Amino acid sequence: MLAKHRCDGKSRPFHLDEGSRMTIMSQWRAALIVSSFIGMAVPAAAQDGMRVTVTGEISDTWCTISGLMFAKGTAHHQCAIWCALGGIPVSIRDAKGNLYLILKIGDDDDSASNPRVARMATHEVSVDGELLERDGVKYLLVDRIADDKGVITMTHEEYGIQPFGN
Amino acid sequence: MKALSTIRLALMIFTVSSATSSLAAEAWNIPHEKAVVLKGRVVDALCQLKGRCAPDCGSGKRQLGLLLTDGTFRLVAKSNIDFAGSIPDLIGFCGKEIEADGLLIENPAITLFFVQGIRADAAGSFTPAERFKTDWEARNGKAEEWWRADPEANRIIAADGPLGIKGLAPKPKP
Numbered sequence: 480m481l482a483k484h485r486c487d488g489k490s491r492p493f494h495l496d497e498g499s500r501m502t503i504m505s506q507w508r509a510a511l512i513v514s515s516f517i518g519m520a521v522p523a524a525a526q527d528g529m530r531v532t533v534t535g536e537i538s539d540t541w542c543t544i545s546g547l548m549f550a551k552g553t554a555h556h557q558c559a560i561w562c563a564l565g566g567i568p569v570s571i572r573d574a575k576g577n578l579y580l581i582l583k584i585g586d587d588d589d590s591a592s593n594p595r596v597a598r599m600a601t602h603e604v605s606v607d608g609e610l611l612e613r614d615g616v617k618y619l620l621v622d623r624i625a626d627d628k629g630v631i632t633m634t635h636e637e638y639g640i641q642p643f644g645n
Numbered sequence: 646m647k648a649l650s651t652i653r654l655a656l657m658i659f660t661v662s663s664a665t666s667s668l669a670a671e672a673w674n675i676p677h678e679k680a681v682v683l684k685g686r687v688v689d690a691l692c693q694l695k696g697r698c699a700p701d702c703g704s705g706k707r708q709l710g711l712l713l714t715d716g717t718f719r720l721v722a723k724s725n726i727d728f729a730g731s732i733p734d735l736i737g738f739c740g741k742e743i744e745a746d747g748l749l750i751e752n753p754a755i756t757l758f759f760v761q762g763i764r765a766d767a768a769g770s771f772t773p774a775e776r777f778k779t780d781w782e783a784r785n786g787k788a789e790e791w792w793r794a795d796p797e798a799n800r801i802i803a804a805d806g807p808l809g810i811k812g813l814a815p816k817p818k819p
Contacts, residue, residue: 522688522712525696541723541759544752545675556809558728560801561792565777566730568708568722570755578755580720582691582708588699589706590691591732594797601809611694614717615756618694630809640807640815 528611533619535573536632537599539563540580543572548642552601552632555641559600566591571604571619579610579619603628670747670761678748683719683758685711685745687738693718702739709735711745711758721745722757724774728792731760733776738765746771 539562542550549555563569568590570578582590584606590596608621670680690708692698702709709732710720724731735743744767747760762771781791788794806813 522693522696526694540755540757544750544755544757545673547673547675553808553810553813556805557802557807560798561728561795564795564798565726565728565792566732567728568720568730568757576754580708580755582694583697588691588697588703590708591703591706591730593706594801597797598801598805613694614719615751616720617755618690620691620695635808635815645815 526611526613528609528618528620530607531610531619532605532607532625533571533573533579533610534605535571535577535579535603537596537602537604538570538572538578539600540568540570540578542641543570543578549634549638550641552634553630554634554638556601556630558641560597563597563600564592564594569596569600571606577617579617582618582620584621585623599627601630601632603631673748673759675748675750675759677751677753678759679751681747681749683711683713683745683747683749684742685713685719686740686742687735688712688718689739690718690720702736705732705736708732709739711743719749719756719758721747721760723759724777725761726775726777726791729777729781731774731777733780734760734763734772734774738763741765744771745774747774 536551537559539550539555539559541562542548542555542558548558550559568580570580572578581596582588584596587593587595604624605626606619606621606624608619611618611620672678672680687702687709688711689699689702690710692702693710693712699707708720710718712718721731721735723729724734743763743765745758745760746762747758750757750759760774762773764771778791781795782788785791785794785796792798805811807815
């Protein structure tokens with residue numbers, strides 16, 4: 480039986496904690512002070528993207544572009560888990576070979592070493608989200624995973640388990 | 646004669662200082678790779694692109710990159726450690742300027758940077774980008790191959806199998 484995983488996380492509107500004693504102004508002041516100390520000021524380059532639906536395989540970005548191994552389907556499932564947990568960016572590779580680098584899924588902003596993402600390694604998925612293109616990279620902010628077919632591309636008989644054979 | 650010796654000495658000093666302060670990136674013969682030193686500010690990708698920011702660049706849970714002086718944003722995807730990214734090497738420099746020596750890979754599908762060495766001081770030496778292993782071993786103990794010893798990876802593989810399909814096992818080796 481294929482592993483099924485569905486995420487219906489939807490963006491929630493920003494809201495203030497009503498129980499907080501801080502006023503709106505003091506919250507903003509505190510945020511400004513904090514950001515000035517740790518360099519997290521909102522960048523001027525922040526952009527609005529395009530709404531898209533992307534269908535393809537959850538792929539390890541490094542293995543896919545390095546060409547050092549066969550990076551698809553069952554043969555690459557284990558390696559893709561290792562790379563995802565190692566913090567290498569995870570992408571969706573569509574049928575045309577486009578790579579969409581995932582920066583968030585639903586409200587989960589953890590795009591590095593996220594076990595939830597690692598569990599989807601080499602799954603065939605269809606997602607809805609926002610596409611942002613910048614300096615040669617297609618970044619994808621996934622709102623929801625509309626479909627997850629699990630691993631459907633059988634490559635291990637031809638390629639073995641990549642990259643070591645076990 | 647004396648002038649020649651002085652020039653020779655100056656050349657030797659230059660050679661030595663160049664060798665210690667500039668780590669030339671090792672070529673991997675990856676299609677579209679180019680050895681470069683990038684100079685820029687360490688930023689969190691989601692914050693940089695969308696203004697969705699978190700304290701300390703996401704505390705190691707978000708993808709990071711370098712914002713160069715010309716406004717170009719380079720995602721830093723890989724470190725020297727097998728199967729590992731560069732976030733542990735970069736996170737301590739959140740919001741700070743660094744120099745990163747490595748391979749810029751301008752694949753038509755995606756442009757990524759593979760960092761091999763980092764320095765915050767232009768006059769200093771590059772530190773090899775190998776922090777992932779140090780941090781991993783601090784959490785999990787020594788291992789020859791971190792990836793085979795990683796508890797989370799082993800949990801996922803035990804649950805779904807090495808091929809990602811429950812009940813489907815690779816053929817035994819002859």
